[in-house]
Amino acid sequence: MPLLTNLNGHIAESAQVSVLDRGFLYGDSVYEVVRTFRGRHFGLHEHLDRLRQSAAYLYMDVPWSDADIQAEVEKTLDRADWPESYVRIVVSRGTESVISLQPSSDLKPNLLIVISAISPEPVLSETGHHLVIPKRIRNNKLALDPAAKTGNYLNNILALLEAQQLGADDALLLNDRGEITEATTSNLWIVRGGVVQTPPVEVGILQGITRTFLFQILRQHQIPHEEIILKPSDLDSVEEAFLSSSVRLMMPIRQIGERVLPQCPGLITRFLWKALLDLMEQSASKGTLAGGD
Ligand SMILES: Cc1ncc(COP(=O)(O)O)c(C=O)c1O
Numbered sequence: 001m002p003l004l005t006n007l008n009g010h011i012a013e014s015a016q017v018s019v020l021d022r023g024f025l026y027g028d029s030v031y032e033v034v035r036t037f038r039g040r041h042f043g044l045h046e047h048l049d050r051l052r053q054s055a056a057y058l059y060m061d062v063p064w065s066d067a068d069i070q071a072e073v074e075k076t077l078d079r080a081d082w083p084e085s086y087v088r089i090v091v092s093r094g095t096e097s098v099i100s101l102q103p104s105s106d107l108k109p110n111l112l113i114v115i116s117a118i119s120p121e122p123v124l125s126e127t128g129h130h131l132v133i134p135k136r137i138r139n140n141k142l143a144l145d146p147a148a149k150t151g152n153y154l155n156n157i158l159a160l161l162e163a164q165q166l167g168a169d170d171a172l173l174l175n176d177r178g179e180i181t182e183a184t185t186s187n188l189w190i191v192r193g194g195v196v197q198t199p200p201v202e203v204g205i206l207q208g209i210t211r212t213f214l215f216q217i218l219r220q221h222q223i224p225h226e227e228i229i230l231k232p233s234d235l236d237s238v239e240e241a242f243l244s245s246s247v248r249l250m251m252p253i254r255q256i257g258e259r260v261l262p263q264c265p266g267l268i269t270r271f272l273w274k275a276l277l278d279l280m281e282q283s284a285s286k287g288t289l290a291g292g293d
Helices: 022-026 044-057 066-078 154-165 209-220 232-237 267-286
Strands: 003-007 010-012 029-037 040-042 085-092 110-117 129-132 170-174 180-183 187-192 195-198 225-227 240-245 249-256
Touching: 003 066, 022 085, 029 044, 029 267, 040 066, 040 267, 044 066, 044 085, 044 209, 066 085, 066 110, 154 170, 180 187, 180 232, 187 209, 187 232, 209 225, 209 240, 209 267, 240 267, 249 267
Parallel strands: 129 170, 129 249, 195 225
Antiparallel strands: 003 010, 003 110, 029 040, 029 085, 085 110, 170 180, 187 195, 187 240, 240 249
């Protein structure tokens, strides 16, 4: 897979991070995944806001301005010889001189950008994903809040592996109150009685950037929608459903547990997909950050 890295401003085919980097030792880092559309990063401004919120949650310093990070992202993208990229922006707390859980007082954070080629045109899957509810629950907000996008994704990895062992593509995680949260790297949306529903942030989810853009579209087109606490039994009446995330954008859901959904992709899913691509197209043609300046 074609790949380019940028570690603290140095571009290479593959960066070498120290074994004493706290991101490597402990997952002591924050990150964002952005995609390009028509060769330009989409929603970078929103992603950098969330990166700072995640860093603040970890009491971590991000010494670069948004303009600094944007310049490094663009410098790296300029070197890509492929049209569209996955862009991963990682800030680790820094590299230790000796292994210690206690962060040293003189640590300097590391900024790593990794880009790789993605499909030149986004395509809505016609087969969709099969989800299962695993035994494993989503991290408790009071332990490690899923709203912070940290380098510690073990909760998600273990849920994904459990779902795959059950023959599914992905997991739909419950919280400790038995409420539906999200999938391992995406937010859940369902349609019931023609209303688009998604779990609220308070159940313990990452507040997806794609989720925010979808809310914007739902409002704009006056499509009935709500944030609502959902229990597994609510899934029995789902007409159509999909997941949202920055690189794949939207993934229709074919089956949840044993239940095959009546539509996949459903009509509302198709409508939102087109509206999302239109939004991205507008943002790319303006050459500005989506939803931003
Ligand atoms: C746990 C989790 N939830 C939701 C999302 C979707 O967020 P976004 O739309 O910002 O990519 C992601 C994406 O990384 C994720 O890891």
